[in-house]
Amino acid sequence: MMRIGLDVGGTNTDAALLDGTRVVAAVKTPTTADATTGICNALAALVERAGPETRSARAVVIGTTHFVNAVVERERLNRVAAVRLCLPASSSIPPFIDWPDDLRNEVRADVHLLPGGYEVDGREIAPFDKAAMEDVARRIADSGVPAAAISGVFSPLRSDHERAAAEIMERLCPQVRVSLSSDLGRTGLLERENVALLNASLFELARTTITAFRAAIAQSGLAAELFLTQNDGTVMPAELAEQAPVLCFSSGPTNSMRGAALLSGRSDGMVIDVGGTTSDIGMLVNGFPREANGVVEVGGVRTLFRMPDILCLGLGGGTRIRTDPFRLGPDSVGYRLTSDARVFGGRQLTATDMAVAAGRARIGDAVGVADIGGALLSAFDGTVRSMLEDGIESMKTRAGDLPVIAVGGGAFLIPEDLAGVSEVVFVEHHDVANAVGAAMAQICGEVDRVFTDMTREAALAAATEEARDRAVAAGACAQSLKTVDVEDLPLAYMPGGARRLRVRVAGELADA
Amino acid sequence: MSWLLSQADIAPIARGCTMLGSGGGGDTYCAVILLSALLAEGHRIPIIDADTLDDDGFTVNVGYMGAPVVLSEKLFEGSEMVAAIDAMRGRLKGPLRALISAEIGGMNGMVPLIASALTGLPVVDGDGMGRAFPRADHVTFAFNGVSCLPTVLTSEAGDVVTIERASNARAEDIGRAVATLMGSMAFAVDYPLKANEVRAYAVPGTLSLARSIGRAIGEPAGAQARLDALTCTLRQERDITVAQIFAGRVSECERATREGFDRGHVEIRVAGGSRSLRIDFQNEFLMAFEGGSLVASTPDIIAVVDADTLAPLTSDAIRYGQNVRVLVIEAPAQLRTPVALDRVGPRAFGYPCDYLPIGAGR
Structure with a gap:
């Protein structure tokens, strides 16, 4: 099955055409201010490179930073009403309490606390109050707010109350789009609720962005189905992405890691993606990025949901070098690399210039760096080495040497022999690894909740079945599903052998 | 020395409580945001030295017992603190003068500050552990023969359970069972202490110690400077190694x-x-x-x-x-x-x- 992957970054829009696991063609084009034009340009360039067979692609998979940027820039967000099912508990710490003021002012509409939610053992804190929720739904409808987020205490354990509230919203104010905390986040009420609130604040942007993506595909003469890449390295149909834009937050580094897995033929190891300004380090486990265990801040908001564990270092191809005394970064010439760097006739000394001077890369004109001496080169080499070795070590989960897969436009900056590393693998198409990763188009299903009064084996079987059902519902082919991640956390102080299990499965996109 | 809690104290106290938790004691995040909101609403939270306690009244030991994970979902409500303190007040043979933390380590180090804002009672600068320990009867008051009775346990649902007669160890076991029924977390008020018992048995000054630790590691730039500040603060202010x-x-x-x-x-x-x-x-x-x-x-x-x-x-x-x-x-x-x-x-x-x-x- 032919698939097209597109990665829309701040500087470049990369595109790759894959047939099965083979990269047929790949291109790099500049990102444009409006998404449609940039994607049309990239698709046109891909058609030119790969020929008309490009048009037979069944899926176009897009990785985009649109949604996370909107949160960080506090722009293009819509207002959100909050409904929390918790009373008589949790009322002292209401929704939005820990948001940065500017973002809260942009997003917060009315906040409603209602009876409901569950104890850790699944009992109701209080019965769901249908009449009270109907009243809240009418008030939300009257307020004219376009979106609402519903959260409930221990909803990852039992989501019945959240769902009952959502049904009432659907019946009494179908024009208000709703996001449920139990669909998105993990145990940790405030952080999971924050995920649902952020998600709901992106509904309008998600709709316009996805409409623009669809228009670009149609204008390019393709009949392909649209998918968006998500934080865990798998993809979701555009209709689902419209419901869950937060799941697209970290698609950049994630896509690179997935692409690195395919291009290197390895499923485990460390991936370093060296871009223009930064390097992202992440660990591949079973071909997917390892997930972050704890709280991840997005635009100053604490969140706890499916995000990759990524370490970002200030080392990129455009990172500036000072010589007296030697200092690496932290600033970068960014997209001006091809005009400002010495090897391109500019006046700024960058990491790329150092690599050319050291003979590690052949880029531009080496005459521009002929004056770089051995002392400077060894200072640069030492700094880069210790930065990367330190980063790799802190991302490992156990002792021992690991292979490193080097991708990104600045992959040449990675030394071939690093401490703690068994080998450094350089791959073809490394500069478009993110688009290749997007085109891999795997579908996943995840479960994360507390199981009580069950043996470990029974709990694991129940969790796996739920995860598989979710994957199939998202479009995966059931026969191809594999378990990619299991985490088992016994819970202290709780009776009944309680354990929190997280199980994730992934598989191929099912044939239509 | 007595002082009023300020916004600038909250983050250092949280860091210090976590340090004194010796790896345990639960997460302080929700306590930090709730305290910050309470101070912003104009609540006064007085911290007093045990020496200033009136001899005729009582100080009670407060804190949550149960599974820390529960407090990440069922957040502090506040009414459970007020209900427990009121129930205890009604059973004391003298006026209730102040609150003291059962354990300074982790989240429980900050809980009395919240209870103070809600009840108007001052908080004694000190606690019953000087750190965090797994059991509620691991307090210095118990080591010195003080009875935990009456022990009052409450939940946000409005339940009030009082243990009238039991050994400290039995009260701990019964309390745990009650906490489980309350959703694996209960607010506990126990160990009513006379002023001389607070002065004799409590670990003194641990709230201000937590603040000093938090400031020492939070303010200077660079790891060595922080370590030096911590060592210096503990040695000079407290003679602690x-x-x-x-x-x-x-x-x-x-x-x-x-x-x-x-x-x-x-x-x-x-x-x-x-x-x-x-x-x-x-x-x-x-x-x-x-x-x-x-x-x-x-x-x-x-x-x-x-x-x-x-x-x-x-x-x-x-x-x-x-x-x-x-x-x-x-x-x-x-x-x-x-x-x-x-x-x-x-x-x-x-x-x-x-x-x-x-x-x-x-």
Whole structure:
């Protein structure tokens, strides 16, 4: 099955055409201010490179930073009403309490606390109050707010109350789009609720962005189905992405890691993606990025949901070098690399210039760096080495040497022999690894909740079945599903052998 | 010295409480945001020295008992604190003058401050543990023969359960069972103390100590400056010994739940070297061994901190590869008596050895 992957970054829009696991063609084009034009340009360039067979692609998979940027820039967000099912508990710490003021002012509409939610053992804190929720739904409808987020205490354990509230919203104010905390986040009420609130604040942007993506595909003469890449390295149909834009937050580094897995033929190891300004380090486990265990801040908001564990270092191809005394970064010439760097006739000394001077890369004109001496080169080499070795070590989960897969436009900056590393693998198409990763188009299903009064084996079987059902519902082919991640956390102080299990499965996109 | 809690105190106290938690005691985040909101609403939270307590009244011990994970979902409500304190007030044979923290380590170190804002009662600068321990009867008041009765347990649902007659150990068992029914978390008020008992048995000054620790590691730039500030503050202000016993990367972390506690061990290794430190934990870090020999033990506070920021890490947040330092803070005198060591020394946790005070064999 032919698939097209597109990665829309701040500087470049990369595109790759894959047939099965083979990269047929790949291109790099500049990102444009409006998404449609940039994607049309990239698709046109891909058609030119790969020929008309490009048009037979069944899926176009897009990785985009649109949604996370909107949160960080506090722009293009819509207002959100909050409904929390918790009373008589949790009322002292209401929704939005820990948001940065500017973002809260942009997003917060009315906040409603209602009876409901569950104890850790699944009992109701209080019965769901249908009449009270109907009243809240009418008030939300009257307020004219376009979106609402519903959260409930221990909803990852039992989501019945959240769902009952959502049904009432659907019946009494179908024009208000709703996001449920139990669909998105993990145990940790405030952080999971924050995920649902952020998600709901992106509904309008998600709709316009996805409409623009669809228009670009149609204008390019393709009949392909649209998918968006998500934080865990798998993809979701555009209709689902419209419901869950937060799941697209970290698609950049994630896509690179997935692409690195395919291009290197390895499923485990460390991936370093060296871009223009930064390097992202992440660990591949079973071909997917390892997930972050704890709280991840997005635009100053604490969140706890499916995000990759990524370490970002200030080392990129455009990172500036000072010589007296030697200092690496932290600033970068960014997209001006091809005009400002010495090897391109500019006046700024960058990491790329150092690599050319050291003979590690052949880029531009080496005459521009002929004056770089051995002392400077060894200072640069030492700094880069210790930065990367330190980063790799802190991302490992156990002792021992690991292979490193080097991708990104600045992959040449990675030394071939690093401490703690068994080998450094350089791959073809490394500069478009993110688009290749997007085109891999795997579908996943995840479960994360507390199981009580069950043996470990029974709990694991129940969790796996739920995860598989979710994957199939998202479009995966059931026969191809594999378990990619299991985490088992016994819970202290709780009776009944309680354990929190997280199980994730992934598989191929099912044939239509 | 008495003082009023200010916004600027909250973050340092939270850092300090986590440090004194010796890896346990639960997350302080929700306490921080709730306290900040309460102060912003104009609540006054007075912190008083035990010496200023009136002789005729009572001080009560307050804190949550149960599974910390529950407080990440069922957040503090506040009404449970007020209900428990009111119920206790009605049973005391004298006026209720103040609150004191059962355990300064972790979240419970900050809970009395919230209860103070809601009830108007001042908080005594001190606590019953000087750190965090797994059980509620691991308090200095119990070591000195004070009864925990009456013990009042409440939930946000409005339940009030009072234990009128039981030994301290039985009350602990009954309290745990009640907490389980209340959703694996209950707010507890117990150990009504006369002023002379607070002065004689409480670990004094631990709230201001937490603030000093938090300021020392939060303000200067650079790891060494922070460590120097911490050492200097503890020695000069309090005559407390603190020592860095190890620095390296986490090379192993094993955990399992047994008998309701999160147990396990952490191994930390010097980069490229052969030296390694093993720390055993049971919610809290209890014992540290280097090359098989004991180098630090409970009740001294063993803190695993981020190598650069010196931010303390709880035992459940330890992961392979973290770059850490291990600091040991001398236990307060109240935990070093023969009776206290019998309850919270190494043997109480099943180790066949005696307490090794930091600074003793070094």
